[in-house]
Every structure is written in structure tokens, then in C-alpha cells.
Amino acid sequence: xxxxxxxxxxxxxxxxxxxxxxxxxxxxxSLALEKYGRPLPSMEQPDDAAAREAEETLxxxxxxxxxxxxxxxxxxxxxxTGLVGLRHMLHLETDLYKQYxxxxxxxxxxxxxxxxxxxxxxxxxxxxxxxxxDRLGWHIQYERDAPLDKSGIIQAYSxxxxxxxxxxxxxxxxxxxxxxxxxxxxxxxxxxxxxxxNYFxxxxxTGRALFRxxxxxxxxxxxxRVVLYGDMNFFTDREAGNKLNPTEMDWIIGLALRFRExxxxxxxxxxxxxxxxxGLVQKYVAVQLRYSFDVPKRFWKK
Amino acid sequence: xxxxxxxxVLCIAFWLIGCAASQPIEPxxxxxxxxxxxxxxxxxxxxxxxxxxKTAEGTVLTYYKEAPMLEExxxxxxxxxxxxxxxxWAYLLMGDDRVVGVEYRSVPPSVHxxxxxxxxxxxxxx
Numbered sequence: 001x002x003x004x005x006x007x008x009x010x011x012x013x014x015x016x017x018x019x020x021x022x023x024x025x026x027x028x029x030s031l032a033l034e035k036y037g038r039p040l041p042s043m044e045q046p047d048d049a050a051a052r053e054a055e056e057t058l059x060x061x062x063x064x065x066x067x068x069x070x071x072x073x074x075x076x077x078x079x080x081t082g083l084v085g086l087r088h089m090l091h092l093e094t095d096l097y098k099q100y101x102x103x104x105x106x107x108x109x110x111x112x113x114x115x116x117x118x119x120x121x122x123x124x125x126x127x128x129x130x131x132x133x134d135r136l137g138w139h140i141q142y143e144r145d146a147p148l149d150k151s152g153i154i155q156a157y158s159x160x161x162x163x164x165x166x167x168x169x170x171x172x173x174x175x176x177x178x179x180x181x182x183x184x185x186x187x188x189x190x191x192x193x194x195x196x197x198n199y200f201x202x203x204x205x206t207g208r209a210l211f212r213x214x215x216x217x218x219x220x221x222x223x224x225r226v227v228l229y230g231d232m233n234f235f236t237d238r239e240a241g242n243k244l245n246p247t248e249m250d251w252i253i254g255l256a257l258r259f260r261e262x263x264x265x266x267x268x269x270x271x272x273x274x275x276x277x278x279g280l281v282q283k284y285v286a287v288q289l290r291y292s293f294d295v296p297k298r299f300w301k302k
Numbered sequence: 303x304x305x306x307x308x309x310x311v312l313c314i315a316f317w318l319i320g321c322a323a324s325q326p327i328e329p330x331x332x333x334x335x336x337x338x339x340x341x342x343x344x345x346x347x348x349x350x351x352x353x354x355x356k357t358a359e360g361t362v363l364t365y366y367k368e369a370p371m372l373e374e375x376x377x378x379x380x381x382x383x384x385x386x387x388x389x390x391w392a393y394l395l396m397g398d399d400r401v402v403g404v405e406y407r408s409v410p411p412s413v414h415x416x417x418x419x420x421x422x423x424x425x426x427x428x
Contacts, residue, residue: 034416037337038403040395041357060371060387074379091375091382099386099410106381124380132386134412143381170414180331183417216376216383223417224373231378252378261370270379292371 058297059094066288068113074270074284076112076121078145078198079152080205084121084284085113100131112149120148137163137187142195157199159212163189183220190214201237201247203272204280210238213246227256229268240276247276264290332420333404335427340399347426351394360402365392367418386410390419 066087068074076082093104105127112121128141144156168175168184175184191212193199201207213234220227230253234246254268271283336344344351344363351363368389375384388409395403408415 033408033411034333034404034406034419036333036404037401038359038395038397040362040393040403040405041359060374062371062375062377064377089377089382091377093375093384095387099388099413102384102387104375104382104384106377108380126381128384130384132410132412137386139384145380167414169417214383218376224370229376231376233378250379256372258370258372262372264372272379288377290372290377294368294371296368 058295058299059092060292060294061090061092062290062292064089064091064288064290066286068284068286071113071284073280074272074282076110076114077147077150077152078122078155079147080203080280081152082112082114082121084110085117086111087286087288096129100133102130104128104130109148115149122146123148132165135165137161137165137189143199153198153205155199156195156197157193157209158195159191159193161189161191161212161214163187163214181223183224184217185220186215186217188213188215196238201235201239202274202277202279203248203282204274206279207237207239207247209235209248210243211236225258227258229254229256234275237276245276247274249273249275262292262294264292266290332423332427333406333416336394336401336404336423339401339426341396344394344401344423344426348423360395360397363394363396365394365419365422366390367392367422369415369418386413388413388415388418390415390417390422392419392422 064087068084068087071083071085074084076084087108087110089106089108091104091106093102095102106124108124108126109120110122110124111117111119115121122145124143124145126141126143128139130137130139130141132138139161140158141161142156142158144154146154165187166185168179175182191214193209193212196208196210199209201209213236214232216229216231218227218229231251233250235248235250236243236245237247240247250270250272252268252270254266256264256266258264266288267285268288269283269285271281273279273281341363348365351365353364355362355364366389368387373385374387375382391407391409393403393405393407394401395405406416406419
């Protein structure tokens, strides 16, 4: 890949991050409040607030299983051996304090298609605190990727991520007029890997990651039933001359079909490639089924 | 491939720059049509309210809908990135057994979620 192309890409991502930060600096946007007819009395009495809170989520999550229908190079262990066949993941999250502080964990497992598809070969565990203040999102996360069927490299890191968020239906008056059943949600930001044990800076397991730049977009094509999404994740290398320059780019594009509120079928493609020198490109296409669950606070109070 | 991705990212960036201005929310079509409906009509299409509060101005019926978890969190290759839990509270002011006022309120306020209030009443429109 040419250096010029990579520079253009890095500048483009930088501009995207800056433009979203610029949105933050703009005056407060709509209050996500709509009124029709006569004005209502204030509903902010303490009893009402408690009743409303009881309907909100106590904890929720989802289970997913995916088949890597095409996988020429995506490795099944942190030491880059094997090829992923199946993926299973459990995600759990709970609000600790409103939207400002949420805990979540992901337990992600891969199997190796070169060893019969079923036996699990890698376990990735993530524990994180996350939250949202107005448009600013943040998380502090610990991730540990370890082999399961044999000993080998364990990759682990902790990072602190800051993102800013954009919602077309809220931020653009013409959007809702033109696309009443569609929405575009995007966020971008940067993270610092303040702890790193063998978490590499390229797909070929070289270097050590220092910073991460993320950009994500969900294009809701129809009432959150059909969603096209894309995600980009860049890593920099703390051992490189320029510690801010991305050395790895991981991108995903996918299409999700939600045929029930709690069930989703998606197909997505991921490619992880080195940016500063030729190296291993890890890529695959997967078909995934996700089933979600959600327990409101009133169940706990009963 | 890199050029195509760069072009896409640049387009999104310029678009966002162009949007950095305050914008009012457009009214939702269903909220307007609830005005004038009777309590019985509401219950038959949207179910029982979570709460009924008597006030000096009239009775307020309260409904809530939380966004589905699939909308709030997305998975990636080795984990996920959580969104924010959000939902929409709908308050309907009744006067002489008719809806005379409607208010949709997103929680948290920084996330637009009034579309979930629309979902509560989507079977109430012909």
C-alpha cells in the first residue's frame, strides 16, 4: 500500500474526529422533547421519578453466535495460529448510576476451523466501565485475549477511550423531514492504552499498541429493523518513531436485519491490515445471530 | 480500497462540519394524531398506561418504552462497544375523557429517542 494513500487516510480520519469535536462546541441542540396540544403539568415529583426509573433497564445483554463463512486469514489464537470457524459471545451490562456510569463485560470465544470447528481455541474477556455525558462518551476497559486449547501468547491491555456522538435525526432538521424512518448515528474518538502486555500494533503481531483511534457509523435504513454499519479502528505503535501515526487499521462493514426486537441476523466483513509496512492481512466474512435480553428495574424491586 | 475508505470518511467529516448548528426537532406524525382520542381508544391500541396521575389540569397517563438492547450495543470482532441505555416517556393529558396534550420525553435528554414513543402508539393510527 502506498504511503501517500495512508497519509490521506490518516488525515481524513483526523478531520472526522475534529469535525465531531466541532459539533460538540456548537450550541446545545434539541432537547429530545416533543409536545402537542395543551401543555402538561410538571411530572418531576419524586414519586413519579421513582416510578419511571422502575421501568428502565436493570441489566441487559445478548448472546451471539457467528459462523465465519469465508476466512482465509483471521487467526484463531492470539499467537496467530489456526483459522476461526465459529464465534460465541455473551455480553452483559448494567447501569451503576443512570447513563453516567455503566458496567459491561464481554466473554468472547473462537473455535479453530482447522481443528474441527467445535473445540474452542481462544477466550477474550473484557471488563469495562462506560458512560455518557451529553454527547461525550467514555470507557475504561480491560481486555485479555488468551488461547484455550494450548499454551501461548496472552495479549492484554487497559485503555481509556473518549468519543463524541452525532445523531442525524436530532441534529439535522431536514433529516427528519426527508427520512422520517431512517437515522444516522456516528461517533469518533481516541483511546490511550495505558497498560499493555503483549497487545500488538499490527496484525502480524509486531510492535506494541499505544493509542487507538475509532470511528463508527450506524445507518438505520428502516425503523431500526435494517441497519448498515461500519467501524474503523486504528492502532499506533509505542515502539515506532512517530507514536501518533497509525500502524494498523481494522475495518468492518455489516448489514443487520432485526426481525424481532430481541433478535438480529447480520452479515459482516472485517479486514485488519498493517499500514506502515507490508504484512499479514487478517480478513473474514461472518454470518451472525444475536439474541438480546433486558430486565427492567421493577423486577428487582418486586 | 484505502482511497475509497478515505473518500467516505472525508464525506462524513465535511457533512458533520456543515451540520454544526442548532436544529429544532420536527414534529412526529403519530403524536399529533393522538389528540382527541378517548382513554378507551388509547387502551385498546397501546395497552394500559404504567401510571395515572391526577393533577389540577386533568389526569395524566404515562407510558414508557425502552430502546431494544440490540440498538444500544454493537458487537465487534473480539468484544463490543456499549451505547447508552435510552428510552422515551410519553405523557398524555386527558380532559373530558379526551387527549388534550401529548408530551414525549427522551431519557437521557442527550439522546433522541422519541421514535420509541411513536412505537408505543403506532397501532393507534389508521
